[in-house]
Amino acid sequence: MNRFNIVYINDLLNGKLSIEGYNHILSVVGYYTKLNQWPVSIIVPEKNRDSRWEKEDYEELIQQYFEWLLVKGKLNYVHKVPDSYRSYYFLQLLISFISDKISEYQKTTGVSYNAIKKITLEILEDRFRKKERDAKVFWSDGDVILEDMSVSQDLDECIRSLPRVVITEKIKHLKPHVKNCLLSIFEVYHFPIEQEALINSVYRLFDQSQYHTTEFHSQNSNVELEVDSASNYKVQVDSLVLNLSASDCQIFLSYLFVNDPPSLDSLASKFNLPKSSLHLKIASFKKKISTTYIPVNQDDGVLFLEKLHIALDKIANE
Amino acid sequence: MQDWKKILMTIYTPDIGSLWAVPNKVWNNGFAHNKAGEDLHPALVERIAPCKTITHIIPGTTKDYKQGSCVFKIKINQKDPAAITSFFLIKLSMPFTKDTLISLSQGWDGVDVLNEKQLADFKMQLKFCKG
Numbered sequence: 001m002n003r004f005n006i007v008y009i010n011d012l013l014n015g016k017l018s019i020e021g022y023n024h025i026l027s028v029v030g031y032y033t034k035l036n037q038w039p040v041s042i043i044v045p046e047k048n049r050d051s052r053w054e055k056e057d058y059e060e061l062i063q064q065y066f067e068w069l070l071v072k073g074k075l076n077y078v079h080k081v082p083d084s085y086r087s088y089y090f091l092q093l094l095i096s097f098i099s100d101k102i103s104e105y106q107k108t109t110g111v112s113y114n115a116i117k118k119i120t121l122e123i124l125e126d127r128f129r130k131k132e133r134d135a136k137v138f139w140s141d142g143d144v145i146l147e148d149m150s151v152s153q154d155l156d157e158c159i160r161s162l163p164r165v166v167i168t169e170k171i172k173h174l175k176p177h178v179k180n181c182l183l184s185i186f187e188v189y190h191f192p193i194e195q196e197a198l199i200n201s202v203y204r205l206f207d208q209s210q211y212h213t214t215e216f217h218s219q220n221s222n223v224e225l226e227v228d229s230a231s232n233y234k235v236q237v238d239s240l241v242l243n244l245s246a247s248d249c250q251i252f253l254s255y256l257f258v259n260d261p262p263s264l265d266s267l268a269s270k271f272n273l274p275k276s277s278l279h280l281k282i283a284s285f286k287k288k289i290s291t292t293y294i295p296v297n298q299d300d301g302v303l304f305l306e307k308l309h310i311a312l313d314k315i316a317n318e
Numbered sequence: 319m320q321d322w323k324k325i326l327m328t329i330y331t332p333d334i335g336s337l338w339a340v341p342n343k344v345w346n347n348g349f350a351h352n353k354a355g356e357d358l359h360p361a362l363v364e365r366i367a368p369c370k371t372i373t374h375i376i377p378g379t380t381k382d383y384k385q386g387s388c389v390f391k392i393k394i395n396q397k398d399p400a401a402i403t404s405f406f407l408i409k410l411s412m413p414f415t416k417d418t419l420i421s422l423s424q425g426w427d428g429v430d431v432l433n434e435k436q437l438a439d440f441k442m443q444l445k446f447c448k449g
Contacts, residue, residue: 162415163371187372188413256329259321276434283333283431290330290420301330302322309320 002035004028004087013078022062029065030058032094042101049112068097099173111167111174116203119178124198128182131192138192141183155197158189164207166297181205233307236293240285241311247271248281249316255282256289257309327370332419335432335440336363337394339423340375340414360394360426362406363419364444372413378404378426387446392436395427406440408447 008021017025030053032038039049043061069075074093081089124130128139162184165177181202185193193201241249251271255261264282268275289308295301332338340361360378367374382389382405390406404426424430432440 163417184372187367188415257320257325259324261328279434286329286333287424287430291424294420295326295330298323298326301326305322305326305329 002028002031004090006083006087009086009090010083013075026058026062029062029094032091033058033061036098038098038102039105042098042105045105064101065094065097068100069093111206113199113203115174116178116206117199119175120182120199120202123175123179123182124195128186130195137195139195139198140192141186155189155193155201159185159201159205162188162205164205166207177206178202233293233304236304237308237311240288240292240308241315244312244315246316246318248285249312251278251281252285253309253312253316256286257305257312330420331366331370331416332363332373332424333431334363334365335437336424337361337378337426337429337431338363338375338419339426340377340419341422360404360406361414362390362432362440364408364411366416367413371416373416373419374411375414375419376406376408376411378406380404383407384409387443390440390443392432392439394429394432396433396436398427401427408444 005021005024008017008024011017011021012025033053040047040051040053040057041049043064044057047057078086078089124139128141130140131138162181165181182198184205185198185201244252251267254270255267262270264275264279268278271278273281293304295304338361339358342357342359361375362378364374364376366372376390380402382391384405384407388407388409390408391403392406393401393403395401431437
């Protein structure tokens, strides 16, 4: 019972789903729920993530799945999917629906320690080395030399300044982020790490701070913050563009504000400047930007750079 | 269409060969043990990890602690005849988060980034040391 029966799928698409067909879909969805151990709380938020699935929960899942198919317009072009692929197509849609629900769930609850632990252990087994001593397991990205432990640094201190992974609605798969956390930890800490301490460290690299408050910031407060930042940028942007010539602005726009900067050689000949002067000019402006304003996060940084780009563009075209 | 996140990352990522005033406390090996924790010394950015959040920095000292291919010997400010020679200990390269680095002050002896010639020499020395 691990495939959607095409007859019932076609019945569903024609609006003629029988009780028998409904039960079939229910059992296939139930099979994948058990197989993938999806937590019931993603569908019924009132329940704990470890609660058992009841029959009504499966029915609720199916109702939400059907609603999601319609709202998202997933059935608009289903007639283009060949019959032989429809069963697979519906399964992929189910998985896509569940990942949407998981990402929604994470937005309100953060990620669980157990989820991080499970993924961390998978990755560790896959690409890191381990050694056991005194019933404890130690992991390392190179040879595990436990004698090194005597001179090891304080793990907490080493990872203190590593960047946190902010859980956003765009995060659907945790594995790449867990892997990055592990690589970052081993990059700053060159000693074997005891398994529990390592999992704890990975978990702590996920920024759960927003879930510790009882209320989220309202939409309005975000808007206010944005307006505040935008007006604050004016001071920094004005100081950055002060005394810049149109040609300077063109240089910065052509080198710093493009996806793929040209070579310094080509830029030097374009602006008829010695390469070393051009290099100095760009390096100084880059330094000036990074010392004039340090963004609080990525979105803030992008907003700031957009404002600076507008100001430079204005002078360049004067 | 600009990829603003990429541009942001590029602008706020330190250049390879940029000089920073770094406190001794970031190294906890023999090199810094005989120094007060807050003493500053120059550090040179050797490379940036692909994730662009970790930089690898190399400590500089005025004392010729070690000899051989893993020391980069340089007079940082070449315009000043009285400037002293610094020795960057390539073997002591260590990862340092980019955010922490850019919160420090950039520049040493009036120089923010090695010039082209110095940078080429530095890269050559890295090749000698690390292959």
